[in-house]
Amino acid sequence: MVEMAHIVKRFGQPPAAAAVDGVSLAIRERETYVLVGESGSGKSTLARILVGLERPSEGEVRWFPPQPGSAFAAHGHGKGGVPSSPVQMVFQNPDRSLNPYWRVQNIIAEPLVLQGMARREAYALAGGLLEQVRLPRGLLLRRPSECSGGQKQRIAVARALALRPRLLVADEMTSALDPATEADMMQLLMDLQWDSGMSILFITHRLDAVHGFADRMGVMRQGRIVEEGEAASLLRQPSTAYAKALLAACQYT
Ligand SMILES: Nc1ncnc2c1ncn2[C@@H]1O[C@H](COP(=O)(O)OP(=O)(O)O)[C@@H](O)[C@H]1O
Ligand SMILES: [Mg+2]
Known part of the structure; x- marks a missing residue:
């Protein structure tokens, strides 16, 4: 569905080390790819390049079918007049990504309103989006400060789903959550994927929760992917010492 080819990203001039140093990575339809x-x-630099928030110094991102301009920007009107965007991103810190002064309803409806949908129509969709992330409609009138950390991340997912992306990029979105809430969140992502058929790029520095969640995995170190493969076999038998050490730092080995 999307392919990153020979991506290099340098901040500053050579010989400064590249943040991303020649990464090629493809994500397939309906796949969950976990980058650790x-x-x-x-990892974050690669994700930002993938969604079009950052330009690569070298290499390119190719979508199939091709996306005009930045894939991150919504464009055109999809099915039923609802705007869509091929890729949406959820970040680690909901207190930075959700406007604290807005009600949940405004937050979830905003991507639709920005694309020209009437506010009343967008608000009408917000309740259904909340239900998709298993939150009660009663939260629509609250502000983020009145929600738990796990609820805030579900709200961020609901906002991302508003534009019905083909790919959801989750950058450390569970890293600030406790293990039980993290497990619930990953189950939710699996359910959403089952329902919508979207692909997921899930980025984490922790391997604890990826068992049974990831289809494929890539292990990143110093700007390169040093190991990649089917998640089950990579978790069972990592081939690099680095991946072994990452695994050993987690609960199971
Ligand atoms: N905007 C930026 N300006 C300068 N350096 C950056 C910028 N963003 C990231 N970097 C550097 O690029 C490297 C990779 O960072 P990042 O992609 O955030 O890693 P990760 O998400 O795996 O923690 C780090 O050395 C970081 O300091
Ligand atoms: Mg990061």
Whole structure:
């Protein structure tokens, strides 16, 4: 569905080390791809390039079918007059990504309103989007400060789903959650994927919860993908010492 070819990203001039140093990665339809690696290995930079928030120094991102302009920007009107966007992203910190002064209803409806949908129509869809992420409609009139951390991340997912993306990029979206809430969130993502057929790129520096969730995995280190494969076999038998060490740092080995 989308292919990143030989991506390099340098901040500053060479010989500064590249944040992303020649990564090629493809994500298929309906696939959950989990990208792991220690902090600073280039995961977020790669994700930002994928969604079009950042330009690569070298290489290119190809969508199939091709997307005009940035894939992140919504364009055109999809089925039933609802605007759509091929890719949406959810970030680690909902307190930075959700406007604290807005009600949940406004937050979820905003991507639709920005695309020209009437506010009343967008609000009418917001309740259904909340239900999709298993939250009660009663939250529509609350503000983020009146919600738990797990609820805030579900609200961020509901907002991302408003534009019915083909790919959801989740960058450390569960890293600030406790393990039980993280497990619930990953189950929700699996259910949403089952219902919608979207693909998921899930980025994390923790391997604890990816068992049974990931289809394929890539291990990133110092700007490169040092190991990639089917998740079940990679988790069972990592071939690099680095991946082994990452696994050993988690609960199971
Ligand atoms: N906007 C930026 N300007 C300069 N350096 C950056 C910028 N964004 C990321 N970097 C650097 O790129 C490297 C990779 O960062 P990042 O992609 O955030 O890694 P990760 O998400 O794996 O923790 C780090 O060394 C980081 O300091
Ligand atoms: Mg990051």
